[in-house]
Amino acid sequence: MKQIGRELPRLEARAKVSGRAEYTHNLRLPGMLYGKIFRSTVPHGVIRRIETATAKALPGVHRVATGEDIRKLIPEPYYGPAFHDQPILALDKVRYVGEPVAAVLATDPHVAEAAAQLITAEYDELPAVYDELAAMRPDTLVHEVLRPAGTFADLKHLQGRKGTNVALDYHLRRGDAANAFAKAHRVFEHTFKTQQCLHLPFEPHVAVAEPGDERLTIYSSNQTPSFVRIEIARLFGWPENRVRVKVPYLGGGYGSKVYVKLEALVAALAMLVRRPVKIALTMEEQFYMITKHPTTFRIKSGVDKDGRIIARACEVYWNGGAYADIGPRVTQKSGFTAAGPYDIENVSIDSYALYTNRTPAGALRGFGVPQLVWGYESHTDLIARELGMDPVAFRRKNLLRDGRPQASGTVLRDAALGEVLDALVARIGWNAPFDRGSGTLRCGRGVAIGLKASISPTTSVAVVNVSADGSVYLYKSTVDMGQGGDTAFAQIVGEVLDVKAEEVRVVAPDTDVTPYDMGTLGSRSLFHMGNAVRLAAEDARAKLRALAAEAGLPEGTNYPPVEIFKKRYGMQAGNVIGTGSFVPNYKPPDAQTGQSDNVTPFWMVGGAAAEVEVDTETGHVRILRLINAADCGKLINPAVARTQLSGAAIMQLGFTLSETMQLDGGQVTNASLADYKIPGIGDVPPMENELVAAEQHSGPFGAKGLGETGTFGVSPAIANAIHDAVGVRITELPITAEAVLRALRGKAGRPLEDE
Amino acid sequence: MSARTISFRLNGESVSTAIEPHRNLVELLQRFDLFGARESCGQGLCGCCTVLVDGKAVSGCLYFAVWADGKTVTTVEHLDADGALSHVQEAFIACGAFQCGFCTPGFVLMTHQLLEANPDPSDEDIRHYLSGNLCRCAAYPEIVAAVKRAAKAAGTSAGQ
Numbered sequence: 001m002k003q004i005g006r007e008l009p010r011l012e013a014r015a016k017v018s019g020r021a022e023y024t025h026n027l028r029l030p031g032m033l034y035g036k037i038f039r040s041t042v043p044h045g046v047i048r049r050i051e052t053a054t055a056k057a058l059p060g061v062h063r064v065a066t067g068e069d070i071r072k073l074i075p076e077p078y079y080g081p082a083f084h085d086q087p088i089l090a091l092d093k094v095r096y097v098g099e100p101v102a103a104v105l106a107t108d109p110h111v112a113e114a115a116a117q118l119i120t121a122e123y124d125e126l127p128a129v130y131d132e133l134a135a136m137r138p139d140t141l142v143h144e145v146l147r148p149a150g151t152f153a154d155l156k157h158l159q160g161r162k163g164t165n166v167a168l169d170y171h172l173r174r175g176d177a178a179n180a181f182a183k184a185h186r187v188f189e190h191t192f193k194t195q196q197c198l199h200l201p202f203e204p205h206v207a208v209a210e211p212g213d214e215r216l217t218i219y220s221s222n223q224t225p226s227f228v229r230i231e232i233a234r235l236f237g238w239p240e241n242r243v244r245v246k247v248p249y250l251g252g253g254y255g256s257k258v259y260v261k262l263e264a265l266v267a268a269l270a271m272l273v274r275r276p277v278k279i280a281l282t283m284e285e286q287f288y289m290i291t292k293h294p295t296t297f298r299i300k301s302g303v304d305k306d307g308r309i310i311a312r313a314c315e316v317y318w319n320g321g322a323y324a325d326i327g328p329r330v331t332q333k334s335g336f337t338a339a340g341p342y343d344i345e346n347v348s349i350d351s352y353a354l355y356t357n358r359t360p361a362g363a364l365r366g367f368g369v370p371q372l373v374w375g376y377e378s379h380t381d382l383i384a385r386e387l388g389m390d391p392v393a394f395r396r397k398n399l400l401r402d403g404r405p406q407a408s409g410t411v412l413r414d415a416a417l418g419e420v421l422d423a424l425v426a427r428i429g430w431n432a433p434f435d436r437g438s439g440t441l442r443c444g445r446g447v448a449i450g451l452k453a454s455i456s457p458t459t460s461v462a463v464v465n466v467s468a469d470g471s472v473y474l475y476k477s478t479v480d481m482g483q484g485g486d487t488a489f490a491q492i493v494g495e496v497l498d499v500k501a502e503e504v505r506v507v508a509p510d511t512d513v514t515p516y517d518m519g520t521l522g523s524r525s526l527f528h529m530g531n532a533v534r535l536a537a538e539d540a541r542a543k544l545r546a547l548a549a550e551a552g553l554p555e556g557t558n559y560p561p562v563e564i565f566k567k568r569y570g571m572q573a574g575n576v577i578g579t580g581s582f583v584p585n586y587k588p589p590d591a592q593t594g595q596s597d598n599v600t601p602f603w604m605v606g607g608a609a610a611e612v613e614v615d616t617e618t619g620h621v622r623i624l625r626l627i628n629a630a631d632c633g634k635l636i637n638p639a640v641a642r643t644q645l646s647g648a649a650i651m652q653l654g655f656t657l658s659e660t661m662q663l664d665g666g667q668v669t670n671a672s673l674a675d676y677k678i679p680g681i682g683d684v685p686p687m688e689n690e691l692v693a694a695e696q697h698s699g700p701f702g703a704k705g706l707g708e709t710g711t712f713g714v715s716p717a718i719a720n721a722i723h724d725a726v727g728v729r730i731t732e733l734p735i736t737a738e739a740v741l742r743a744l745r746g747k748a749g750r751p752l753e754d755e
Numbered sequence: 756m757s758a759r760t761i762s763f764r765l766n767g768e769s770v771s772t773a774i775e776p777h778r779n780l781v782e783l784l785q786r787f788d789l790f791g792a793r794e795s796c797g798q799g800l801c802g803c804c805t806v807l808v809d810g811k812a813v814s815g816c817l818y819f820a821v822w823a824d825g826k827t828v829t830t831v832e833h834l835d836a837d838g839a840l841s842h843v844q845e846a847f848i849a850c851g852a853f854q855c856g857f858c859t860p861g862f863v864l865m866t867h868q869l870l871e872a873n874p875d876p877s878d879e880d881i882r883h884y885l886s887g888n889l890c891r892c893a894a895y896p897e898i899v900a901a902v903k904r905a906a907k908a909a910g911t912s913a914g915q
Contacts, residue, residue, distance in 0.1 A: 009848045016856030017844040017863055019791020019831035025857075026790040110777065202795040202803055202857040202891050251793070251857030252891050283796045482855030482892050639851050643894055647854060650893035673796040673889070681895045682882045 003494035007639040022248040024221040035279040036112035038102040038119040040094035043357040043666025045123030055118040060111035066102045067091040081259040083324035088264045095322035097666045098288025128357035132319035135165040135354040142355035167353040168328035172594030175346030180311035184302025192375035193732040195660040198291040203251020206280040207262040209270035215242040223257045224519035225509045247509040250481035255363040287671035292364035294319040297375035311346040314338040321360040327353045334368035336408045340376035341451035342398040347407040366708040373450035377716035409595040415603035416631035416694040423629040424609040440616045446720025449607035450712030453600035455522045457586035461515035462532040464540040464578040470561035477509040477517035478529045484640035496537035523705030530700035532582040540578025605631040608713030612721040619741025623685035630709040631694045634702030648710025654679045656715040761824035766833035774820045783820035791831035791860040802888030805861035831860035846905035854892035
């Protein structure tokens with residue numbers, strides 16, 4: 001039976017609808033202590049004193065630890081994927097409100113929480129910087145010296161750099177942009193901004209560390225078990241095999257649970273007290289863990305008389321908060337697509353990762369690309385309107401086609417840009433007349449399309465184990481956080497070995513058992529791990545055939561595995577172990593020009609078309625229709641793929657219309673679901689999703705990743721539709737009714753008073 | 756704070772335990788190794804902690820454990836007590852009405868309550884009734900489809 005293309009329910013469906021699915025959230029171990037974190041109340045300051053005696057005296061408190069206690073255990077207690085800049089608990093300085101300063105351990109979490117509230121700290125407050133443009137000036141320094149992780153060759157030159165908040169500056173130069181701007185018929189320049197928002201998985205970050213004899217087991221709701229193992233081992237100066245990381249299902253991730261989050265803290269505390277330690281964040285505490293980069297994007301285009309874009313210059317400033325996390329990688333690995341999916345001869349891109357005194361920012365469903373698409377598709381629409389060209393015709397004229405080089409110099413392959421744009425146009429009926437509304441209710445339409453590269457080069461390893469009765473196991477460290485990875489990989493194994501996918505036992509990530517995977521992030525898994533799984537299954541199939549030959553069975557006959565094992569070993573015994581390892585070819589971009597002829601193993605293409613109704617009296621925007629289209633390659637499981645696309649688009653609707661972290665003096669003032677509005681069931685507009693027919697030739701059975709693709713086009717499609725409806729341009733997210741009303745009143749010459 | 760002994764019906768069995776008055780229903784259920792009701796937002800806004808008390812849905816994170824004394828408490832784990840999933844659970848699977856699954860027990864229990872109150876709900880009825888449950892993976896269109904499928908399945912079996 002064919003397994004690829006089956007609309008198979010997720011393997012863990014029954015466990016999830018019956019409330020029995022295993023999450024780290026549920027875990028309790030004998031003798032376990034609960035940790036609660038005491039956090040900084042100032043955005044930037046030198047730590048003068050931390051008073052913990054009162055907390056320690058509370059009955060039921062086992063231990064209170066500060067950064068200095070951690071330093072006695074781990075001499076260099078700094079972690080991070082790109083920079084080793086984040087202390088496990090604050091040392092010397094605090095850099096944002098909410099930064100962990102001390103931790104209380106108690107047998108009861110309520111006692112730990114009560115004790116944490118008895119801790120006090122004194123700081124010598126320093127001036128703080130919150131804005132990414134302000135951080136470009138070295139007036140207020142968040143870090144005294146840059147501490148890049150030694151593992152990345154392209155970051156080594158930053159080692160020891162002082163007097164700057166720029167963690168990483170990335171540059172791309174293609175052609176001669178300055179010369180082309182001088183020759184251009186028209187030049188357009190705009191600035192777009194995005195807000196700080198966050199992932200908010202409903203299973204907030206949670207981790208448990210269980211100390212053993214000179215070794216540790218960590219149970220965590222984490223998207224990168226292999227990385228956690230390596231990083232915790234590095235902190236303790238241990239070999240990898242003394243750290244075991246186990247990850248059950250995740251109650252959501254969306255990029256918030258990549259790399260080390262709580263794991264270093266629980267590991268250090270567990271080693272301090274020699275007992276298992278669990279820390280589970282509250283919903284509120286997630287606002288102090290990891291967020292999405294606010295950005296300022298300055299974009300300038302030169303257009304010739306025929307409406308062709310001949311030059312584009314992009315400056316992107318990524319507000320990374322107090323610790324770099326994966327921000328430098330976002331700056332670079334997404335930065336190079338800042339000029340958009342267009343065929344432009346002359347491009348310059350300057351992209352900056354900045355430290356500020358905010359909650360750190362990382363990757364959120366798109367690795368920075370949604371912020372870029374917001375800017376370049378709003379800008380592209382404005383140009384079309386200024387030129388009096390149809391926005392779709394203008395895009396079609398300039399769109400990159402397969403076989404043409406993207407700004408990085410890498411030639412586009414298997415990127416269905418034209419097909420996705422065509423699907424949007426056809427579904428919304430772009431060329432047909434529609435009701436533009438009347439009176440105070442005006443309607444408009446907008447379209448937007450985005451392109452994303454995969455983070456490269458990254459490695460995935462898989463093991464397929466055929467038991468003597470022919471039943472099959474798959475071992476891989478890709479995490480199933482709801483995206484359906486386990487099911488898709490089982491379908492790939494099933495297809496190769498001719499077994500039903502639901503009969504493949506997919507072993508949950510456990511680094512003592514499951515092999516290395518770079519991480520479940522950036523829509524990389526279906527492509528990278530999918531290829532590794534396919535190779536492992538093919539290896540197992542080849543080994544089964546070899547076993548049949550050893551057993552003296554005639555070549556080409558179709559004996560079931562159980563017969564082969566019996567014949568070879570005389571009884572139901574033995575295993576066949578197939579292994580697969582995948583790392584794509586890659587050429588690092590030139591340090592000066594950012595040029596490379598192989599910068600990504602595949603491209604993701606996603607777009608949206610929106611029809612909106614704007615109330616000109618209130619600024620309220622109602623989405624009448626939202627079309628999402630994407631190139632997801634060949635579909636392994638169409639039902640799961642559609643839900644991924646639709647879920648990503650609805651999530652992005654929240655980031656477009658309502659979600660924003662409000663800051664007052666560095667303090668988040670709306671850190672709860674009551675005050676930070678995410679989309680509910682009543683906020684879903686009439687929506688259509690289309691997965692265009694496409695194939696990723698280098699992907700497993702033609703497949704590619706799709707977890708992020710649905711987010712790309714939503715925000716600019718809506719802003720473009722609002723412009724179409726009422727002639728005002730919103731340049732900053734989120735698009736609240738107030739923002740629209742301000743723009744309308746400004747246009748009418750009756751501006752609203754400032755707050 | 757001193758613990759109080761409470762007795763209640765839990766998923767069809769009579770149980771008794773001593774619990775401090777500040778603990779909530781989710782914590783109480785964890786003592787019985789029931790983890791399907793999950794505290795997430797802690798404010799009664801997300802519905803992940805939905806539990807039925809005397810047949811009515813409550814937010815377990817806002818419901819003091821001691822209030823369960825003398826009551827009948829039903830959790831998502833009880834729906835397939837006879838070994839078969841409920842028609843609502845089957846419909847959620849058939850429609851793929853979840854991704855990470857963390858909020859799913861709450862949606863499933865609320866859907867049971869909805870279909871008892873209104874066996875043939877419109878899309879608007881469904882959205883209104885489930886507005887107190889949030890899904891960060893945003894499987895909302897699939898959830899609406901699942902509720903309608905469950906309603907249809909219930910109607911079919913009732914007619915037989």
